[in-house]
Amino acid sequence: MNFNSKYHLTLLPALMIVLPLSAKQFPTDTSKSLPLTIAQVWQKAEVNSKAVQIKQLHITSSQEAIKDAKAERLPEVNINGEYARVSNMPVYENGLFSSPSQFPVLHTTYTVGAEAYLNVYNGNKVNLEIDARKNESNIAGEQKKLTVSETKLHAAAYYLDMQRSLIFKDLLLKDIAAQEKQLLQIKTLQKNGVVLKSDVLRAELKLSKQKLSLTQLDNDLAIANQKLNILIGLPDEQRIDPVEEVQLDSVQLKPYSTYMADAANGAYQVKISEQETALKELKLKSIKANVLPKVGLFAAYNYSYPQILFYPYSGSIYGLGFAGVKASFSPSSFYHNNHKTKVARLELESQEIEHAQTEDVVRQQVNEAWLRYREALNRVDVTQTNVKQATENRRIVSNTYFNQLSLITDLLDADTQLLQTRFDLAAAKIAAQLQYYQLQNVTGKL
Secondary structure, three states: OOHHHHHOOOOOOOOOOOOOOOOOOOOOOOOOEEEEOHHHHHHHHHHHOHHHHHHHHHHHHHHHHHHHHHHHHOOEEEEEEEEEEOOOEEEOOOOOOOOOEEEOOOOEEEEEEEEEEEEEEOOOHHHHHHHHHHHHHHHHHHHHHHHHHHHHHHHHHHHHHHHHHHHHHHHHHHHHHHHHHHHHHHHHHHHOOOOOHHHHHHHHHHHHHHHHHHHHHHHHHHHHHHHHHHHHOOOOOOEEEEOOOOOHHHOOOOOHHHHHHHHHHHOHHHHHHHHHHHHHHHHHHHHHHHHOOEEEEEEEEEEEEOEOOOOOOEOOOEEEEEEEEEEEOOOOHHHHOHHHHHHHHHHHHHHHHHHHHHHHHHHHHHHHHHHHHHHHHHHHHHHHHHHHHHHHHHHHHHHHHHOOOOOHHHHHHHHHHHHHHHHHHHHHHHHHHHHHHHHHHHOOOO
């Protein structure tokens, strides 16, 4: 009875791949078990998940980018200085091949000064740049929320996987205890010559297989425990005790339209796509602004030596300042900017299509998650009925066997069916709970 392969959670295949590691490689500390609810696991995951920490750094970086863009409104101030030695100045009055006369020069020159420029108008490109950086910051914020939601879903998958293994182990231990008692009864009948030795051997073989399955369950539990520890920032050897039971009664299935409305307003993929579309619009506006004039205020003041700017010249230090308005306009930008504008407009159209595609994907994900969750709840109801039927069937077959009215194979099959239906019920409840979290994730509510 390979219950592990049949009931291993398959909602998130990438999460539930069994690593080729045994429990012996990652021993758990059985003396220090840490009881955690799913809410506590989510809290630790949100704080300690490396993926979430990376997204938080992206947010911090984007906030600094906003400040950097706003700093472009401040004036540019430069301080400059220059020192030089001037060579002799020969004057060839009678040609290059005749002896020159020496023109007297001052051999030292220097300039010290400062200048400033304040942008008054640049096609509104500074404000557009600030808005673009704000959009990027909003995108980073939504990406972090999406990462947190996905991290919670991963943590829930590991947490529920541990619960599944613990429930299976408990059911298996109870079944083993019942099988051991039944085996004693069969041995008693065999000693009295009522049943054959083969009945005892078959019962012992079944019991041996059940005990072997415990090792597999322990390994599954250890693997899921380590995965959860890594996700929430705990040591590998820390043993976690999932204390919160699955409570499907408190989770009501809402109408499909309700989940669609939640997704339209809260799905992180849609919000990210909206911000990316707005970013493309700002890029197009910024490129269009390249053809607009630029206006700014400037001022400069320098101390220089010697005074050779105005005649008559003087071998003295002089100071000179400038202040005014500077304006520029490039007619060539009309044809240089033409293709850039077309490219930006095409990128915007492409992003708008991608946004519509994202809405389609989210709508499909919500529909699938809603249908799968409804299917999972129905499976829970069916398996509950199956457990009742298997329990009654096992009772009848047990009575008929010990009254010599049925075979040992009938009794062992009835035992197997009862245990299997109990596994089915536990797995169905775990799968339904995980599917509910998946539905919350795609609607932006997790």
